[in-house]
Amino acid sequence: MAITVEGEKVVAYATNGTNDEAYFIGTQKDGRMDLDSMYADHLEASFDGQKVSGVIVMNEKGAAPEKFAAAPVAAPAGVYTATHGTSRASWVVRPDHTMIGVMDNSAPGDHKVTDAIAAQDQQFKDSVRQMRLERQMQPAPAMTYGTWSMDMHGKTVTAVPVTGSMTF
Numbered sequence: 001m002a003i004t005v006e007g008e009k010v011v012a013y014a015t016n017g018t019n020d021e022a023y024f025i026g027t028q029k030d031g032r033m034d035l036d037s038m039y040a041d042h043l044e045a046s047f048d049g050q051k052v053s054g055v056i057v058m059n060e061k062g063a064a065p066e067k068f069a070a071a072p073v074a075a076p077a078g079v080y081t082a083t084h085g086t087s088r089a090s091w092v093v094r095p096d097h098t099m100i101g102v103m104d105n106s107a108p109g110d111h112k113v114t115d116a117i118a119a120q121d122q123q124f125k126d127s128v129r130q131m132r133l134e135r136q137m138q139p140a141p142a143m144t145y146g147t148w149s150m151d152m153h154g155k156t157v158t159a160v161p162v163t164g165s166m167t168f
Helices: 124-135
Strands: 001-007 010-014 021-029 031-036 042-045 052-057 066-070 078-084 087-093 098-104 137-139 150-151 157-158
Touching: 001 078, 010 031, 010 042, 010 087, 010 098, 021 042, 021 098, 021 157, 078 150, 087 150
Parallel strands: none
Antiparallel strands: 001 010, 010 021, 021 031, 031 042, 042 052, 052 066, 078 087, 087 098, 098 137, 150 157
């Protein structure tokens, strides 16, 4: 899990590092965040000046809220992403230089379903859940720390830091 803030704009990224991820987009005011992903997942968090703590609820049948807490970290730790064709890989880079992430070989592009998320009806959530299950996910390729480069489908690609004003 990583969160990046740019003014009031916030992007959070959560991944299991194997076959699932979610980008949460939204705003913060006075350290409070209320964010949604394009797959109808939800994240609520607050920053108390020393740590961010909150809850993620994934749009999965029977999903329990997952609590989290994290202290701020300095760059180059953070969230990175790279694209090539229809593939997008994303990583959380930790302060100890370890990285975790996944690659989506069928990245749908910016906000494919976010207009419909506003409706929040169960039928939509069910169809979005199915879209999540149909994605072609795999662990992200190994990224070289410091140069942020990797081989993505036979091409060397360089990841860029994710900022609060990016969309996915």
